[in-house]
Amino acid sequence: MIVEHASATAELRIRSQPAVCPTVRVHRPAAVLAGFHAEIPDPEVPELVHLGEQWLPAAHAIPEHAHPVWELYLQLDGDSRWWAADSPRERHVQPGDLFAAPPGIAHGMVAHAKGRSARNHYAFAAIDLRTVFARHPDLASSWLPGISVHASGDGALSAAFRQLVHESWLRRRHRAAALRVLVDHLVIAATRVIGRDHGEVTTCVHPAVDEARRLIDARPGERWTLRALGDAVGMSPHHLARRFAAIVGEAPHRYLLRARIDRAKELLRDSDLPITDLALDLGFATSQHFARVFRVSSGMSASAWRRGQSGLSAGGGGARA
Template sequence: MMTKAADGMSDWDNMAIICDVLGRAPDVEMGSIGEGWSLCRWRQFVGAYTLPALPQPIFTVHIAGKPQVKTWDKGGWTETSSIPGCATIVPAGMPTGWLVDGELDVVTLSMASDVLAGQPHADQFNRMRFAFSDPLGVALTRQILSEIYAPQAEERTAYVSAMVGALKAHILSGPPAHGNPVDIPVSDFSAYRLHKIMNAILADPAAEHSLEAMAAVAGVTPSHFCRLFKKAIGITPHQYVMKARLDRAQQMLVQTEMSLAALSEAAGFASQSHFSRAFRSWFGMAPSDFRQQERRRTD
């Protein structure tokens, strides 16, 4: 897809380029020229998009919508998908491709280079980071949106600015620590505990991950945990576990010669038939058809 922005309009900012690609303005836009940032909400678009190189790095939060968004990488769509609750960093100067299989709801935060200058973790904006878990970033973004849509008042404007400042500080603090973080004492449900649960699921999707066990880690009842998880991430704990298992199964279908029976067991499914039904429901095709398709594409 060739856009005006890709055809010589190098003085356009991030929002103008994205508007040109999508053919529409953002649902919400707020920013500060003096402080060098711009926050936009984009909704209700579907299809495949080519986004030309942006002049500023951009932090994207997947708020809601279809839980299957892929990006173009090394000649094909990524096996990993972005789902509600994920964040993505797109560096400046890097063209990207996107496959959106259903209505999407995202918030983008663009920051000028002078805002990043001298920051200890500014190098994280020099490379693509796709679909990583960021519960705190999502929670802050949701809070900002809820305040933006509320009746405007002077004190509310100040509060929104403070929340945007908190989101910027969170982003600039650097990526979450890899591996198993050291346990810290907390008495109430927190973003830390939610992040810990999500990381455990992504690290070993085939494990049991019962609702009771996850709720115990969060320190709340199972029913309360379900409500909190869905409010923060946009999907239920069961759906999150299912998506993690299906993403792992997709990788094994492409990278191994395992039979479907062995693969379904390794991915954490009770049976091959259960795996096949879930895979077809999520991806719109049978696992065997997906494997053949990917092999033909690779060949």
């Protein structure tokens, strides 16, 4: 990837080989601490109008705006409050939650200084769902025209967003086909989340364990204790620990650490967020604690791992866009 700072307003431009993928316009608004906003990531996938991932001070608002297509936001860390013109109430969007605004409906994020974090970390994508519905007609009934959406997310939705954001940065063969598949994957994951909040029921070996895994996957940066998880899923800490280990194969704390390290690797690979900030966002008490856990898990430091990923991206297997 070749990135040029085009102006003092922190605009970025990504250039690539025309035979592989065209120029992608990327910008970073002045208030954004880290991340990017990409317009028309690939003209062969016009249903994906824009997407990005950003870290924003909690005291900063996103002003009123609207789009001709659906815009989906996934809160990854921090607390945010959103409003939409179709509803008189603000939506308190917590880590893992989905907020989606339909075409033509004004919406925005309210500035607030209070909350669990001084920053908001979110991913977003503007998608023409009509194109997706043409491929998958059964999805359309969950997306009501003119009605905004707020639903509790899960690990599958977070993973779908992260895969799409990651693919948008890469310059490699079959990029348009991959983006198209990942757009469909994201919309399917979001539709399932909406359906669950509307009363659809899923089955698993044990509902409490499934819900505990969903909470950890969706919010790995949360300061989860066994008691907090137990309270969230309606089971005593002792019984949750036993059931979780028996079904998942490891204790909840080990599962949480693994989820945090997996997410840390994605952020090291796909963002320019400083490692200290990344560690604190993921729930580690100190950057030193994160460094120890990362080294034990990966066999190297986080900075060395990031450098190694940059080297791989520069090679033939998957260069940055």
